[in-house]
Amino acid sequence: MPSASTGASTHVVASSSAATPTETAVPAEAVSVDTRLTPGGPGYRRMSFALFLAGVATFALLYSTQALLPLISRDFGATASSASWTVSAATGALALFVLPLSALSERFGRRTLMTASLAVAVTVGLLVPFAPSVGWLIALRAVQGAALAGLPASATAYLAEEVRPKALITAIGLFVAGNSVGGMSGRIITGWVAQEWGWRVAVAVIGVIAVGCAVAFRLLLPAPRHFKAGSPRPAALVSMVRDHLANPLLRRLYAIGALFMTVFGAVYTVIGYRLTDAPFSLPQGLIGSIFLVYLVGTVSASTAGKLVGRLGRRGALYLAGATTTAGLLVSLADSLAFVLLGLVLITAGFFAGHAVASSAVSHTAKEGRAQASALYQSAYYLGSSAGGTLGAVAYHSGGWAGTVALGLLAVAGVVGITVLGSHAARTRQRLVAVGH
Structure with a gap:
């Protein structure tokens, strides 16, 4: 599904170094040089794959319990409406935190916020299989959803700043594709794993997959070169x-x-x-x-x-x-x-x-x-x-x-x-x- 933009504008930059309030002047001949990423250029594939993996992890985690609700109801003796909160709490918390986290990304940087968001979300994901009650499960899922709000808040802004305008739609499309693949594959994987080993093992498998995606994301994503910190x-x-x-x-x-x-x-x-x-x-x-x-x-x-x-x-x-x-x-x-x-x-x-x-x-x-x-x-x-x-x-x-x-x-x-x-x-x- 599409992520929320933080509205960073695309622009032609003067140099490849990160901009700071005390940035020194650059030679006039460098002003027209656009050092942002472009298809076929260095770093573009790494960036695209990194954000694709971030999208996979985000939506696999966000909807990891949706296909498992009948099993969760049976395990905890909960009604369908109670078990449904394991999904609703995550999506509701994400909805509430998208706007404030988009503001934080302006201050601390897109990659920093995305990394922190994924780190918290995957950590909680490893705790979810051990929830002792449906109440604890709902609470953990709410924290996970709030953490995941940092991804849609920052991903498109990072792309707008680091990718040339002509390649921007394609780059965003790859991130959205990761969202779709993560949401779909997460539900399918949990369904088949849960059939053999139960819902707890199923969500644990999603957690481990998300950890792998998060680590690869952090290693692959190029350091931002054109981000300018602002004070929200x-x-x-x-x-x-x-x-x-x-x-x-x-x-x-x-x-x-x-x-x-x-x-x-x-x-x-x-x-x-x-x-x-x-x-x-x-x-x-x-x-x-x-x-x-x-x-x-x-x-x-x-x-x-x-x-x-x-x-x-x-x-x-x-x-x-x-x-x-x-x-x-x-x-x-x-x-x-x-x-x-x-x-x-x-x-x-x-x-x-x-x-x-x-x-x-x-x-x-x-x-x-x-x-x-x-x-x-x-x-x-x-x-x-x-x-x-x-x-x-x-x-x-x-x-x-x-x-x-x-x-x-x-x-x-x-x-x-x-x-x-x-x-x-x-x-x-x-x-x-x-x-x-």
């Missing part, structure tokens, strides 16, 4: 956040991102319970493999730009909502083929809607894009947290139909907000016409 001013940050929240269009986009993620979080938190129960009664390994459906989302997200070109932003959002709705309704059938088809449609609709909304945020915010993106990330992960918890409560109360009803309500919210946006756009056009 809380007053300026609060003012920018206030301005973004006062923008009606940004508020609508944040709500759309949160609602789409509510559907996604609810469905994928609860699907393991449904497939474990009759009439499916699938083994844990096969349930983990269900997350291969994420590959559909990669395709739908990549085609979102074409959809916007043909249908406009609001038209693309309507189509994403309709696709998600169709998937929810199809998944009600007691047929594994229809459940899988439903997951394909839900996943395609979610990723398309998320891609449209998140890109619209960057387009809408003319200033403070870093904070605008961080606010979207916060709303997005709060939606994930709410969806996981509410989806489990709905499942406990009304079975899969209850979870589907929650999803349909969230999609209705997306459609309603988009309709309001269309009405606001028409109103603006009429006012402009009258003004002329």
Whole structure:
């Protein structure tokens, strides 16, 4: 999925040395030399692979318990809603800490913050298998989520500072690919390992993999050469956040991102319970493999730009909502083929809607894009947290139909907000016409 930018601007630098407040003048002929990384140049592959591994570790850890919830419930005698907090606590803490950690990266540096974040997260990951109760497990996962917030807060800013503009999209794409691979493979690995040795061994394996990724990340990532430390001013940050929240269009986009993620979080938190129960009664390994459906989302997200070109932003959002709705309704059938088809449609609709909304945020915010993106990330992960918890409560109360009803309500919210946006756009056009 996309990470929050810290808004560092790309620029042409004067020398290859790190900038400091007392930096000495450089020769005039060096001013035009761009020493940032570029494909094929020294350090670019190391940097790309390092951030890919960081993305793998981040999302493998973040969602490491999602495919294991039925086993966790059984081990601790916990309800689905209680066990779901092992996911919701992590995503919720990440949502709360994205913005403040993005400010800390301005002061202490991108690589420093990413290294510290991964170090804390993998350390906690090695403690998670020994949680003596579901309460302790939830607490450890919350700390882990808060630590992981330092990755999306810093990764794109590092790339913006250290990579030439023409190569930036490709470099960010590799980091996002790491997110996707980590989220998907983490769930699949835990499913198959847990089937043989239990959920504790499964999350321990993810922890060890994450340690390896973190060590390789730190060894491979080139030292920053163009970072300029700043002193984060809380007053300026609060003012920018206030301005973004006062923008009606940004508020609508944040709500759309949160609602789409509510559907996604609810469905994928609860699907393991449904497939474990009759009439499916699938083994844990096969349930983990269900997350291969994420590959559909990669395709739908990549085609979102074409959809916007043909249908406009609001038209693309309507189509994403309709696709998600169709998937929810199809998944009600007691047929594994229809459940899988439903997951394909839900996943395609979610990723398309998320891609449209998140890109619209960057387009809408003319200033403070870093904070605008961080606010979207916060709303997005709060939606994930709410969806996981509410989806489990709905499942406990009304079975899969209850979870589907929650999803349909969230999609209705997306459609309603988009309709309001269309009405606001028409109103603006009429006012402009009258003004002329």
